[in-house]
Amino acid sequence: MAFTPPKESYSGKVFPVEAGTGDGAVSLGGENVLPFHAFEGEIPNKPLVAYEIQDVPPADWPDEVKSQYEGVSDDPVKWAKHCIDELGAKAIALRLVGTHPDGANRSADDASKTVKDVLDAINVPLIIMGSNHAEKDSEVLVKASETAKDKNCIIGKAQEANYKTIAAAAMANNHKLIAMSELDINLxxxxxxxxxxxxxxxxxxxxxxxxxxxxxxxxxxxSVMERIRLAALTQNDTTMQPPMMADVGMYVWKIKETQAPESDLPDWGSLKERGIAWEAVTASSLLLAGAELLVMRHPEAVKTVNSFVEELS
Amino acid sequence: MLIIGEKLSIIAKRVREAMMSKDKGPIQEIAKRQADEGSGMIDANIGPAEDGGEDLMEWMVTTIQEAVQLPVCLDTTNIQALEAGLKVHNNEWGRPMINSTSNDPERFPILELAGKYSALVIGLTVGKGGLPADAEERSAIAAEIMARAMEYGVPLEDLYLDPLVLQIATSQDHAVHVIEAIKMFQEMNDPPMKTVVGLSNISNGCPKELRPILNKYYFALLQDAGLTAAIADAHEMGEVMKEKDMILDVMNGKTIDDEKKMIEIQKTLDVIMGRTLYAHSYLEM
Structure with missing residues (x-):
């Protein structure tokens, strides 16, 4: 007797979300199955990897990833164009980290000038993120939303403390909104x-x-991502049906494993390979958990993740 | 169903202040009100009570029993304090209960006390390690506690198994595990084992207006599963008794006249049973 692979069917579906405008627009989400389960249903869009750039030079990035953007990372426009033209980026994630009050403390106006310059120079979707300072972000991201009006950007992150102003600005200026909570599915x-x-x-x-x-x-x-996706698909919970984002690079490139030199820890092997592998493994794990949008830093890690996606699609 | 009135807890500010200043007024007032509302026993939770626990428990038991003709549930981890309370407890109005032993060896001496004073005892189904993952783990621990109780000469009909209610806001899966455990515990002996829960922990961490709603419908489900006793707010439980037919109808898929109530019951049952993901605003969705 022929073997028939068992198939699950699901009652819910992830919302398809489009970002960007015109030829450069990209869609994500839209599937009615678990990640890469194309044999059970429809996966209209592949996960999207956005290259992370910043409004100020990445002083706190480890050398291995900083060196990838030597000569361009002093200027967000050059940096964005490098990612698109040289590395084939399909989306750019601009982190306005320079606005943090404990850092360069750039003003909302200065930051929105950066947003405008980058938007004028690129034709792929732009993700605009603040410095993760709840109070300052609500000022910076509101201004950035206005500057980027009708460019269909993805703006965030809106958190419990500041979602009202950021969501209102995203709504008024026709953007998509990142809603971030801290590792708690119920929140x-x-x-x-x-x-x-x-x-x-x-x-x-x-x-x-x-x-x-x-x-x-x-x-x-x-685990949280997996349960969100199961609620979306198996319980048809519309509140949990938006696509999910994984902000991978910023978490990977600050840990010891991506920074400790071989001279200190010879057992850990090549620092270069280690960092790339760490980012690629973290990212691909979260793809399996259900993420549709990844923000990453190292070109080699992105390449690895993209080929992982191709192989599973 | 035995309701063990939960309101005399050191966690409540007014009660704590009365305990510290040995002011009988508030304690007796709260005890009386709970008795009027239908409590069959009064919980006296004095916390870990490391300093002066013996005096405090003794004072609590006598203060409560001066005001109401009910037995007391002695709630502390301090063994000396438990014994001091048991010594003065007036058994004329019912046998005292101890809250609680568990599968942690440090809590075994509590069983010895229960045997010595012929007290009822709650067996919390946790061990020394982490929390039980599901109903099966709770039952495995229950079996250990039952064996230990027999070893210490505590009759199984004096043991009340407590599956440990967790907060729905952070541990939603456990709401169902606890209901399952209540059913499984009863199967573990003939006559069936008695069961008890600390009910209001289910809604701990939830918005204030949701708490009585979750407490009430969770209680209805537990009662349906065969629960023997609950440490709970007697006033809220009185309301469940009034609404019981309505709740059972909705549970069984029938339509009731009060549409708003029906939706409230349905949504809450869905959250408790894990059919929808909990969020503080679940009733508004």
Whole structure:
């Protein structure tokens, strides 16, 4: 008797979300099956990897990843164009880290000038992120939303402390919104509910349940993402049906394993390979958990993840 | 169903202050109110009570029993304090209960006390390690506690197994595991084992207006599963008794006249049974 592989069918579906405009627009989400289960249903869009750039030079990135952007990382426009033209980036994630009050403390106006310059120079979707300072972000991201009006960017991260202003700005200026909660599935659902209760269409949200690096709590992120996706698909929970984002690079490139030199830890092997592998493994794990949008740093890690996606698709 | 009135807990500010200043007024007032609302026993939770625990428990038991003709559930981890309370407990109004032993060897001497004073005893189904993962693990621990109770001469009909209710806001899966465990515990002996829960922990961490709703419908489900006793708010449990037919109807898929109530019951049952993911605003969705 011929073997028939068992198939699951699901009652829910992930919202398809489009970012960017015109020829450069890209869609993500839209599937009605678990990650890469194309044999059970429809996966209209592949996961999207965005290259992370910053408004200020990446002084705190380890040399291995900093050196990849030598000569371009002093200027966000050059940096973005390098990622697109040389590395084939399909999306850019601009982190306005220079606005943090403990850092360069750039003003919202300066930051939105950077947003405008980058937008003028690229034709792929732009993800605009703040410095993760709840108060400052609500100022910076509101201004950035206005500057980027109708460019269909993905803006965030809106958190419990500041979602009202950021969501209102994203709604008024036609952007998608990243809703981030801190590794708690119930709070993630609650934040999405609160945002939709403002009148924000939940099909325009990207859920960020908070990432973590391999060895530093990855299993928590994995588990929360997996349960969000199961709620979306098996319970048809519309509050949990937005695509999910994994902000991988910033968590991976600050841990010891991506920084400790071989001279200190010869057993750990090549620092270069180690860092790339760490980012690629973290990212591909979160793809398996359900992430549709990844923000990454090292070109070699991105290449590895993209080929992983091709092989599983 | 035995309701063990939960309101005399050191966690509540007013109660704590009365305990510290040995002011009988508030303690007796709360005890009386709980008795009027239908409590069959009064929980006296004095916390770990490392200093002066013996005096405090003795004072609590006598203070409560001066005001109400009910037995007391002695709730502390301090063994000396438990014994001091048991010594003065007036058994004329019912046998005292001890809250609680568990499968942690440090708690075994509590069984000895229960045997010595012929007290009822709660067996919390946790061990020395982490929390039980599901109903099966709870039952395995229950079996250990039952064996230990027999070893210490505590009759199984004096043992109340407590599956440990966890917060739905952070441990949603456990709401169902606990209901399952209540059913499984009863199968573990003939006559069936008695069971008890600390009910209101289910809604700990939830918005204030949700708490009575979750407490009530969870109680209804546990009662349906055969629960013997609950440490709970007697007032809330009185309301469940009034609404019981309505709740059972909705549980069984029938339509009731009060549409708003029906939706509230349905949504809450869905959250408790794990059919929808909990969020603080689940009733608004």
């Amino acid at each position: 993630s659902k609650q934040l999405n509910i609160l945002i939709t209760q403002m009148g924000f269409d939940n099909a325009r949200i990207i859920t960020d349940p908070m990432s973590s690096a391999l060895g530093y709590g990855l299993e928590y992120t994995y």
